[in-house]
Amino acid sequence: MYLFLKGACKGELLTTIGRDANNQAVADIENKANWKWFLELLTKDLNLQDGGGFIVISDQHKGLLEATKEVLPNVEHRQCARHIYANFRKTYTGVEFKNMFWAASFSTVESEFLRKMDDIKEVNYSAYEHLLARHPQTWCMAYFRTEVACEAVENGIAECFNAIILDARKKPLLGLFEEIRFYMMDRFYHMLQKEEK
Structure with missing residues (x-):
């Protein structure tokens, strides 16, 4: 940060x-x-x-x-998934896209993530491509190493410090x-x- x-x-x-x-x-x-x-x-x-x-x-x-x-x-x-989403929502606005993005980000297994991404693809194919181009293995829980006990998908603790x-x-x-x-x-x-x- x-x-x-x-x-x-x-x-x-x-x-x-x-x-x-x-x-x-x-x-x-x-x-x-x-x-x-x-x-x-x-x-x-x-x-x-x-x-x-x-x-x-x-x-x-x-x-x-x-x-x-x-x-x-x-x-x-x-x-930071929050940064990914902030850029995503500049083009793909609305509660539906927000909910779909965070559902994908918090997916804990790959099959769940792929289903959530398919939901996005059905609504808007370019939104789907946009997110895939952002390397989901770095912002989706399903791809995080399991030997590290940290499930954070965003740097909220740093954002809190920044605000303070x-x-x-x-x-x-x-x-x-x-x-x-x-x-x-x-x-x-x-x-x-x-x-x-």
Whole structure:
């Protein structure tokens, strides 16, 4: 995930959001070299080795994809289904297409996915072709590795983080990082209190 910074400091906040870790870095531009640098640091810090057993969910930024293949060749790469749908609905609008897309995305076995895609094909053949061209093995649950205990088809956790730091992104770097640090400390404290109850 990356965030565009506004205000005194222009740049991109390269961020990983995970259930176990959260690291930040700022780069002048989002490209393969910066993603590679970031992923190398992340790999070292979290001892990811070749990425086996881990998942990257992204919006298909070419630089991130190329860097991930080099640094973490065995990571499972998934596309964010929400991004796939956002592009899909620009052409194929309406509740019917929305429901059919998400039914296909949440299919847990290939035969179910193929049936859902046939439903889309019956309604609109070009919508069917559009989705097949988006590599369903990266956004449909039926094709996800079963040895990894993560059923996420979208990067909602990253979107939540992005929404939380919306105002902080307009601040200079130190202010941005301080606000993120305060937020994380507060969150950890409140989660610990909940756990104790």
